[in-house]
Amino acid sequence: MTRIGPRSLTARVLLLATAWSALALVVIAIVISALYRQSAERAFTDLLRAQLYNVINSVSIGEDNALVGNPQLGDLRFSQPETGWYWIIEPLGTFAATPLSSSSLGVSNIAVPSILNVPFDNRYERFYQTNDAFGNHVLVAETEVVLDGEGRAARFRVSGNLAVVEEDIRTFSRSLYIALAVFGLGSLIVNGLAILYGLLPLDAARKALEKVRRAEAERLEGDFPREIMPLANDINALIDSNRRIVERARMQVGNLAHSLKTPIAVLLNESRTLDRPQSELVKSQAEAMQAQVQSYLNRARIAAQRESVLARTEAEPVLERLIRVMRRLNPDKNFHLSIQPSSLALAMEQQDMEETVGNLLENAARFCKTGVWVTAVPAPQPPGMEGGDQPRRSWVEMAVEDDGPGLEPDQIKEAMKRGRRLDESKPGAGLGLSIVREITGEYQGVFELSRGPRGGLKARLLLPGVTKDAA
Structure with a gap:
């Protein structure tokens, strides 16, 4: 079964919390921006409606049958040219008065769409978007009003520049995104600290279990x-x-x-x-x-x-004790020991390690010319045990080498068989190497024989070590 996501529980929780917080903040930002846009557009429409009725209340028909009035809307933009803020009054039907408009419009005008395209609502108002002669995108509020008892009517229009609304929405959205980003970052830090604090007992349990191991x-x-x-x-x-x-x-x-x-x-x-x-x-x-x-x-x-x-056995004291024994039993031979680092430990019983290395030392001392070399160093995981569901552990490589005649490949195969002795002149029952192989196999290790660089036989052991995770 394929594993999805990081192996660390802390990383998984942090990743899920971060992803959910980011998604939630994005959704919140979109929803709030949409709601604010609706509110801003509705407020802009209400503003234009209010301005429209201010204009209506400020205009009447004079004695000479002309449109008279000077709407004061309290906004300087209606008096500044090319701003997109205009008011326009146009007589309708047989009422042939001169139209009135704000000074901001000048001699220009705003196109009026047909009633079929933009009909009036039940309040006899209509709103539509268009572009003025200066390229401003404007929203127009329009209505038609009868001005006197003779039925004379006029069309009233008030426009506002939509760029004001868009700029207001952009400013609000920018402030909203900054605030949500700061809040999200702060929440992420607080969530991370809370998760790490909540998972501390698991880390304590892992360290306690590591001490047991x-x-x-x-x-x-x-x-x-x-x-x-x-x-x-x-x-x-x-x-x-x-x-x-x-x-x-x-x-x-x-x-x-x-x-x-x-x-x-x-x-x-x-x-x-x-x-x-x-x-x-x-x-x-x-x-x-x-x-x-x-x-x-x-x-x-x-x-x-x-x-x-x-099961735990320190390599250095066991190997040094075996070497001392072999030196006493073979005073004419030299025994060399190298352990790097000196803190190497094996995940096996002491007597199993002694029996395994002891058999190899006896064989090496029996057939060497001048000396025996013993080394112990950390080793990588054996092939076929990487990844998957294999437990995490360290490995130790031990080698026992002599400068004797060595063995040929076919002789190595024969020597590994139980009870087989290649040299009948030497004492022994022929069980040493097979015992080493069996003990190594029981610990899921590796045992190999080859010709060493000194010309003699080299016995290589790959045994499980004690994993030392960082605290």
Whole structure:
């Protein structure tokens, strides 16, 4: 199943909160701008209607049957030329008076659309948009009024420049967007801090679990909130159950080893009383049986505790102790040890590490000419374990190399088989390399043999290390 979105829970919550806040603010900005536009346009229309009736109330028919009146609308734009703010009075029908207009219109006029295109409403008013002779986009309020009892009428028009409305809307929208942007940024910061603060207990639980995995603690310890406490209790119960299973498996392995130890020892003792051919045969088979039983007991023990999060072994003290033993047993050989960094730790039992490296050291000391070189360094994840659902963990590469005769590729394949010995002149049961391979496999590691740069055999181990996440 394809994973969508970031892996971090904090990043997911922040991303969703940011996306929702941004979408909400955009929608709010659009809605408020639309509402303000409607309000501004309605207010502009009401203003023109009020000005229209002011003009109507200011004009009458004089004694010489002429239109008389001087509307004072209280707006200087009606007296300034080419502003788009005009008032016009035109006689209708047989009323042949001279039209009146504001000084701002000059000798120009505004085209009048037909009643079919723009009809009057129930208040006998109509509003329409047009362009004046100066290129101004204007809104015109128009009505027709009967001026006296003889039925003489005139058309009254008042226009206003729509650029005023658009500029007002732009100013408001600009201020609105700035305010919402500042509010959105502040909300994002506050939300981020609130989310990070709310998720702190999860980070504390992760650090507590990391301490358990590094064997620095046996249980999840901490003051967790109510929502996380059941999870912490379940994990602690799982750790306790895991520990009991491991202890029970170890006890059963010890009981089995103890029950088989005596019969095998009896067989070995009885082999001494037999004639030499039969004695050697029984002895070799009993020793092989003893080694194989021990090998399978080790595998059972490793399988029982392999999934434990408590297994941890420091590499430096174990390797130094093995090297000291090998130097005492082989005073004529040189043993070199390099661990970088010295804090390397493996996620495996100490006795498994000792048995694995010890077998390789014994083989290297047996066949080397002058010395053995042991190295331990961090290593990348083995191929095939990257990504996916594989758990995050570190790896350690250990190498044991000698300057002996080495092995050819076909000899390496033969040496890896259980019980096979390529050099019968050397002591041993032929189980060392197969045991190393089995223990490494149980820990899902890698074991390889090759010819090293010094000409001898190089044994390479890739073993799970202890993950040390940044605090």
